[in-house]
Amino acid sequence: MYIPSRVCWRHLRQILRQSCLRNLSSTTQDVPHVCIVGSGPAGFYTAQQILKGHPGAKVDIVEKLPVPFGLVRFGVAPDHPEVKNVINTFTTTARNERCTFMGNVHVGKDVSIEELQRAYTAVVLAYGADDDRTLAIKGEDNPNVISARSFVGWFNGLPQDKGLKVDLDAENVVILGQGNVALDVARILLTPISILKKTDISQHALEALSRSRVRKVYLVGRRGPLQVAFTIKELREMIKLPDCRPVIHKEDVSCLKQVIADLPRPRKRLTDLLYKTALEPSDTDTRLWAQAAKEWELRFKLTPAEVMEREGKVTGVKFYINQLQGDDLVNKVAIATSETEEIECGLVFRSIGYKSIPIDPNLPFDERKGIILNQKGRVQDRPGLYCSGWVSTGPVGVILNTMTEGFETGKRILKDIEEGVVSSEGKPGSQAIREKLQSAGKQIVSFSDWDKIDLEEIQRGTPIGKPREKIVDIEEMLQVAHS
Numbered sequence: 001m002y003i004p005s006r007v008c009w010r011h012l013r014q015i016l017r018q019s020c021l022r023n024l025s026s027t028t029q030d031v032p033h034v035c036i037v038g039s040g041p042a043g044f045y046t047a048q049q050i051l052k053g054h055p056g057a058k059v060d061i062v063e064k065l066p067v068p069f070g071l072v073r074f075g076v077a078p079d080h081p082e083v084k085n086v087i088n089t090f091t092t093t094a095r096n097e098r099c100t101f102m103g104n105v106h107v108g109k110d111v112s113i114e115e116l117q118r119a120y121t122a123v124v125l126a127y128g129a130d131d132d133r134t135l136a137i138k139g140e141d142n143p144n145v146i147s148a149r150s151f152v153g154w155f156n157g158l159p160q161d162k163g164l165k166v167d168l169d170a171e172n173v174v175i176l177g178q179g180n181v182a183l184d185v186a187r188i189l190l191t192p193i194s195i196l197k198k199t200d201i202s203q204h205a206l207e208a209l210s211r212s213r214v215r216k217v218y219l220v221g222r223r224g225p226l227q228v229a230f231t232i233k234e235l236r237e238m239i240k241l242p243d244c245r246p247v248i249h250k251e252d253v254s255c256l257k258q259v260i261a262d263l264p265r266p267r268k269r270l271t272d273l274l275y276k277t278a279l280e281p282s283d284t285d286t287r288l289w290a291q292a293a294k295e296w297e298l299r300f301k302l303t304p305a306e307v308m309e310r311e312g313k314v315t316g317v318k319f320y321i322n323q324l325q326g327d328d329l330v331n332k333v334a335i336a337t338s339e340t341e342e343i344e345c346g347l348v349f350r351s352i353g354y355k356s357i358p359i360d361p362n363l364p365f366d367e368r369k370g371i372i373l374n375q376k377g378r379v380q381d382r383p384g385l386y387c388s389g390w391v392s393t394g395p396v397g398v399i400l401n402t403m404t405e406g407f408e409t410g411k412r413i414l415k416d417i418e419e420g421v422v423s424s425e426g427k428p429g430s431q432a433i434r435e436k437l438q439s440a441g442k443q444i445v446s447f448s449d450w451d452k453i454d455l456e457e458i459q460r461g462t463p464i465g466k467p468r469e470k471i472v473d474i475e476e477m478l479q480v481a482h483s
């Protein structure tokens, strides 16, 4: 700073003060403030990367529910508590002094993406997949055809699904689809109550499942055993289910013997397990399975054609029998023939994948793929707008994949900030958004409010031997949060 030699002390003080203020205001202005929409793995991992990669950046995580963690809380099965350990990492991120959790704020309803973009340096859409794919077949709208997504929400205490009517007064169940969600649904239907009651499964689901008459679950795929979408760990769990017998038909898998060795590694191990379960079970398994009261069965090359009904009740599913075409063993395509087959059942679960929805009519969105149009996380034609996780890739992949993707989106944002592609100038941050929400009477849930809900749930679970009893009502969550 240039200081004239004959300056008086009063003048010098004034120059220094102005310089300090200028520095301070430019620092405040240059501090990037990023808003992340959605507090699932994609939201938290993107936040983690931004906070780590920029020493001053601030991150607000906006979540429509009063509680954080997305599918880690409302998707991951209750008998998989070890998967939920990622919550510890997310909690560390949320407790960073530069991170703010704003729960109970529904973007697209309470506040628009445009408003967020006016307030923040960058906005990341990480709001997951809130809908599911449908089959568009006759009988699909019968109340006993249940979306796996809703069923998962129901047993995991998702408020919107707490009132789902699940009629378990049926011996035979058909699950359409052969992914890991289908296996989760089958496992929850077949696991002994004595095991489930020690998990954080919702009480309403536990009560309904304890009255269940379900004895047999068919898992039906449109392609063959080489194309199943589930993975080995989940298959192994199904094979080891107590008091339950796997039925894998020898004729479906015996021809796989000669191809197993040439398959890529994860597929090789999975196919080997399918083969051995059907053709080379151990003596112990054979003995246990002979005594089992329940069973699950894999059925292949069947495309759902119609849900059969009598007097409003589901009686079965009619399928087209498929042939597989294509040279690539693992990527064969199912072609339906005119031949059909029926499987009798009283309850059907549709588990053919989740689907994202646009939360703003102006969002560039691919309706067919169910994703926001983006180039590696940068939303098409919308500078300063990013996306991460299932809403950007489609509803496939485990938490590890979502983590990698979230980190990459975070890095891209940091690069754009560094290169001046996005700027914090004229972006006031969260204040204007908070004022709008507060004047509309919205109760924002902070992370320390969530701590109260968390503690209350753990306390409710302890006397009944569960890790927690989830609160399933939004009003009750808000009462506890603001108590």
Ligand code: FAD
Residues within 6 Å of the ligand: 037, 038, 039, 040, 041, 042, 043, 062, 063, 064, 065, 068, 069, 070, 071, 072, 075, 076, 077, 080, 083, 105, 106, 107, 108, 126, 127, 128, 129, 130, 152, 181, 184, 354, 359, 388, 389, 390, 391, 396, 397, 398, 399, 400, 402
């Ligand atoms: P989500 O986890 O869905 O998070 C999205 C968040 O955005 C949610 O909190 C949602 O409430 C919020 N949101 C939605 N709309 C709005 C809005 N308009 N405004 C504000 N917030 C909004 N992976 C594993 O590794 N192991 C497992 O055992 C496993 N089990 C799974 C079980 C099921 C049933 C499913 C469906 C998936 C499972 N996965 C598992 C995969 C894993 O859950 C996903 O990879 C991951 O959750 C995707 O993260 P995401 O952040 O994109 O979406």
Ligand code: NAP
Residues within 6 Å of the ligand: 133, 135, 176, 177, 178, 179, 180, 181, 182, 184, 221, 222, 223, 227, 228, 229, 230, 234, 303, 304, 351, 352, 353, 354, 395, 396, 397, 398
């Ligand atoms: P998914 O893995 O994509 O499986 C969907 C299943 O539905 C496939 O068998 C698919 O068959 C079938 N399908 C799709 N469209 C169909 C149609 N029109 N008619 C008939 N069948 C159809 O989806 P998901 O099970 O919902 O799982 C989503 C992701 O979450 C996956 O990546 C999964 O691994 C992950 N997840 C992981 C865990 C875990 O790690 N324990 C648990 C749950 C979920 P095609 O292959 O023929 O299309």
